[in-house]
Structures are given as C-alpha cells and as structure tokens.
Amino acid sequence: MSGKSFGKSVVIAVLAIGIVLAAAGHYRRNRVAGANARQPYAEPVTVRAGADDEGDIPAENVAASAAAGKARVCSLISPQEMESILGGKVRKVVATATSCEYRTSADHAVEIESTWQGGRDAMAAARIYNAGVFSRVPDLGDETYFQAAGIMHARRGDVYIVVNARAWENAREVETRIVRGALDRMVVPEMQDR
Numbered sequence: 001m002s003g004k005s006f007g008k009s010v011v012i013a014v015l016a017i018g019i020v021l022a023a024a025g026h027y028r029r030n031r032v033a034g035a036n037a038r039q040p041y042a043e044p045v046t047v048r049a050g051a052d053d054e055g056d057i058p059a060e061n062v063a064a065s066a067a068a069g070k071a072r073v074c075s076l077i078s079p080q081e082m083e084s085i086l087g088g089k090v091r092k093v094v095a096t097a098t099s100c101e102y103r104t105s106a107d108h109a110v111e112i113e114s115t116w117q118g119g120r121d122a123m124a125a126a127r128i129y130n131a132g133v134f135s136r137v138p139d140l141g142d143e144t145y146f147q148a149a150g151i152m153h154a155r156r157g158d159v160y161i162v163v164n165a166r167a168w169e170n171a172r173e174v175e176t177r178i179v180r181g182a183l184d185r186m187v188v189p190e191m192q193d194r
Contacts, residue, residue: 083111120160134146163175163179
C-alpha cells in the first residue's frame with residue numbers, strides 16, 4: 001500500500017469514528033433535554049402496585065408506585081395493562097424522568113425509556129450505533145426496530161421509546177404489545193394539527 005493510500009484510509013477511519021461519536025453524544029444530550037420538554041401528551045395514569053397471591057404489597061412499594069404515576073413515561077402503559085401483557089402481577093413501579101420500570105419480581109422487570117423531543121435524531125443515532133443488529137418491525141409507529149439483544153426501539157413523530165423486556169422468554173412478542181399500546185396512547189403534537 002502506498003503512503004498516500006494509507007494516509008487516506010487513516011483519514012476516512014478517523015472521520016467515521018468522529019461521526020459515530022458525535023451521533024452518540026447528540027443522542028445522549030437529546031435524551032436528557034427531552035425529559036424536561038413540555039409537550040401535550042396523555043395525562044399520567046394513576047399507578048398502583050399489584051397484589052400477589054400471598055397478600056398485599058408492602059406499603060413502601062405502594063407509595064413508590066403512586067409516585068411513579070406522576071411520571072409522564074408511566075402514562076403510556078398502566079400497571080393493569082402491563083399485567084395483562086405479562087400475564088402476572090406488577091408488584092412495584094419505579095420511575096425516573098425518562099424511564100418507567102414495572103417490576104414483577106426481584107429479577108423480572110420491564111423498562112420503558114423515553115425521549116420526548118429529538119426522537120428522530122435519537123433513532124437515527126441508535127440505527128448507526130446498532131447497525132447490523134437491528135431488524136425492522138413493519139407497521140408499528142413511524143419506525144420500529146427489534147435489537148438482537150432483545151430490546152425494541154420505536155418512534156412516532158419526534159418521540160422515541162425503548163422497551164426492554166428481555167427477561168421474558170417471548171421478549172419480542174411482549175415488547176411488540178407494549179410498543180403498540182404506548183404508541184396508541186401517545187398524542188403527537190404535529191398529528192393534532194391535522
């Protein structure tokens with residue numbers, strides 16, 4: 001290989017790495033910024049802890065679940081809907097500004113992460129980062145992909161969600177049902193104008 005060819009290869013490799021790093025940084029910034037954005041979406045549903053066959057859930061789990069009900073991402077799927085999808089009781093719901101976790105046991109949980117603004121860019125970055133491990137899921141949102149690791153990425157308008165139910169044997173089926181329910185509940189601003 002000549003010196004010029006080698007030099008061009010190095011420049012191309014450095015540019016490719018720079019583009020990937022810039023896209024990843026943009027994705028991370030948008031996830032934080034999107035959590036604080038104010039857009040008209042469905043009102044949060046009241047979140048409750050489920051009851052198991054042995055009796056009621058501890059009071060601290062009920063309180064944590066009630067607080068989680070105020071998180072916007074938890075408004076996409078109620079605990080009752082999640083129980084119907086999973087076929088078991090949701091014992092605790094834990095939320096952050098960008099995620100809602102539905103726990104059925106200590107080692108089984110479903111998590112929904114959200115980017116409320118900048119979803120198009122976040123999905124574009126995810127496609128670059130996960131190139132080769134994404135498979136398209138047709139007829140679900142504006143674009144939806146199942147990641148080989150067992151996680152589903154979906155976008156509707158400028159809202160992007162990631163659903164992780166890989167603890168379940170039928171993760172793809174479970175995640176498809178969750179994404180379908182979440183997308184049906186979303187009120188996307190640009191669609192209200194139609």
